[in-house]
Amino acid sequence: MSRYPYTRLFLQSEHSIVIAGPHIQVLDTNTGDVLHSTGKCEEDQIAPGPIRCAALSDCGKYLATSGDDKKLKTWQVDDLKLLSSRVLPKKPTYINFANHKDILVADKFGDIFRYQLHPSSNESSSGCERDALSSHENPSGGELILGHASLLTTFLLTADGQYIVTADRDEHIRVSWYPQGYTIESYCLGHQKYVSALHIPSFSSRTLISGGGDSVLKLWDWMSGKLLRNIDVFSAVEPFIAVKAPKKKREWKNEDEDIEPFEGKRGRRKNKGKRKEKRSGNDGDAEESQNSAIPEGQPGEVSTEESEVVFVVHRIASILSPVPRIVFSVVGATAIFWFPMNDDSEACIQHEPFYKPIIDFTLEDNGSIWVLLDADRSSQGGWSSKGESDDSNLVEVRRWTLDNFTASDPPPLALALNSCTLPATQADLKVLDLYLDLLALPKHFEAEDRTQDLSEMGVDDVATADSGSNDGGITKRELGRLKHKQALRRLQEEVGRGASLDFEPLPTDSKRVKSGGRGDTLALGMDGA
Structure with a gap:
């Protein structure tokens, strides 16, 4: 009989908590005795799918979990009693506690919402009211703290609780005030790929360590956004990477259509118009929409015959x-x-x-x-x-x-x-x-390599390509990523020379504000175009 592997372990002096698939177990730390388990709970308390995110409060008395069912569940650790279950607007990517009484949830649309540990009557009665700055409705009335224009991968609060450091799939690390997330203290810019892990050591509270898809770990002075050091780690890690990803191949003739892979030998074509209707209707995550498979041999076909190190x-x-x-x-x-x-x-x-x-x-x-x-x-x-x-x-x-x-x-x-x-x-x-x-x-394996090659183009070349007179076959998508990376590079150079981070938001009638006026949308194009 197969068994669930453990995906998360919280160690405490008396009680320890372990996550295994959709289940939670509470064990005596000293003896190892199983005190409580959701395997013995009623079915309505068990998540229909695996638990993807979990966090333990600083006091060790409360556990917050969520998964593919998009429900934020709060548990009392002593007896594993389910205290509350709230519906989240989008699939969560990361959960953490703040100030012993608040729960912060990051989601795939780039927002972080704050929920009270114990739901109040106001929170439960707020229904599906939409914040003016959020990208989607919140059925449980969570308070919007901040938003990125890309999938949030992780975040952390500083030891003093005054700042929140967030990272996304578009290479950005942002340091914002907490809970006034609209006030940005600094950016840590320099990653070329997604950022998936952050850490501030207790013995060096001004140093931020970040890592993701780049071959290096980066050390930052997070208050100023200054890069202190790069640590090359990929060469030491690569021989030990045993699990590889299917190699995805994509033709770039139809760059205006998104194609997402799934487990199989074909891809799914996402209809651009239908995706916009999905978002405006708030019927669920855009990535959950049902689409027909692409006929074999068409652009966007995904092959799993080959694999590569990711x-x-x-x-x-x-x-x-x-x-x-x-x-x-x-x-x-x-x-x-x-x-x-x-x-x-x-x-x-x-x-x-x-x-x-x-x-x-x-x-x-x-x-x-x-x-x-x-x-x-x-x-x-x-x-x-x-x-x-x-x-x-x-x-x-x-x-x-x-x-x-x-x-x-x-x-x-x-x-x-x-x-x-x-x-x-x-x-x-x-x-x-x-x-x-x-x-x-x-995002796209071949696109990342091609964009890296294009990043060597000069400003004049970009202007020529933008005017439509280029002969190099540069697509609009590649050109947008190139201009975005060059803007980040210029900003990083200005910050290194001591320039201040004074940004002006785009006008309210700008195309960038169509999705709901995201609080982090800047004139420089920091939304990961």
């Missing part, structure tokens, strides 16, 4: 003692990586192998690392039943010594997690899709 940084954390070190994981990689955080020109990337793809990891204050593994994944990429793999442990624990992680006798909690697993069918595991980011975050 680099996605999953999580970044830090260890303070005895020497500050940065620890990070990569989607589909079979090792944990770290490097010392010092001023050396070249950081030495070290690794601890686990021989199975790593789903997530959690660091304890004493330096111990708990690693969640896709232990039942076979070498062919499928799933094997429990016990058929060489090492069937779903959780491995390593302890930090002087300069590396070493294995030791597993604590009772780890033994319990490896024995008290929850059964799953092959269909359940397919829906879980642990490596969804490998397909969802990259």
Whole structure:
């Protein structure tokens, strides 16, 4: 019988919480006894699909979860009682607590909404009222904090709770005031691909570490937006990437139509007019609309016969003692990586192998690392039943010594997690899709390479192409990305020379404000055209 792998672990001194597919388990940290499990709850309390996002409050008493059902559920950890269930406007991408009593939810349309821990009567009665600056209605009356014009991948609050740092799929990192998200403190600009992980070490509160699809991790002074350092990590990580993404091929004759892949050998053509009607009607996420498959042999056909390495940084954390070190994981990689955080020109990337793809990891204050593994994944990429793999442990624990992680006798909690697993069918595991980011975050593989080549064009060349007299076959989509990247480069140079970030919003009748007047839309084109 197959089993659910663990996707998230929250460690506490008394109670620890683990997420497995649609289920939540609360265990005694010292003995490993299972205290509560949604596997024994009523069906209406269990998510119809896997839990994608989860966060634990600072006090450790409340857990917030959400998934493909677009419902924000709040749980009381002591008895795993469901306190509330609220409908979200769009699919969530990240959840976190703020100020012990608020829940922040980022979604695929680039907005962050704030919800009270305990819903008030005003919140529940607000219905589907739409904020003037939000891109869509909110059925649960959440308060809009800020918005990007691209899918939000992650965010974090600074230790003092005064700033919120957000990252999106269009290479942007923004530092805004909290909760006045419309006030922007700085931009950290320089990534060439999506940003998927952020971290501010406790021992260096002014330093932000970011990673995503680029071959480097970037260190920033986030208050000023100044880039401090690049750490090249891809060369050290690539040999350990065991899970690869299907190679997508696309012709660029019909650049005005979006084609999205799905599991199969064909793609889906998204009708531009219908997509706009979907958004205006607020009937659901645009990506959920039903479309017919493209006939075989037409432009946009997706082939899964070939695969390629897609680099996605999953999580970044830090260890303070005895020497500050940065620890990070990569989607589909079979090792944990770290490097010392010092001023050396070249950081030495070290690794601890686990021989199975790593789903997530959690660091304890004493330096111990708990690693969640896709232990039942076979070498062919499928799933094997429990016990058929060489090492069937779903959780491995390593302890930090002087300069590396070493294995030791597993604590009772780890033994319990490896024995008290929850059964799953092959269909359940397919829906879980642990490596969804490998397909969802990259935009177009060939387009990214072509745009990078075009980025060497000069300003005069861009003007020529824009006037329509180009002979290089540059599409409107590629030209838009090129102009956007050049604008970011000029802004970064101005910031490096000490220029202030004074932006003026576009006029209200601008085409950029058609979707609802997004608060972050700037005249410079910061919306990721």
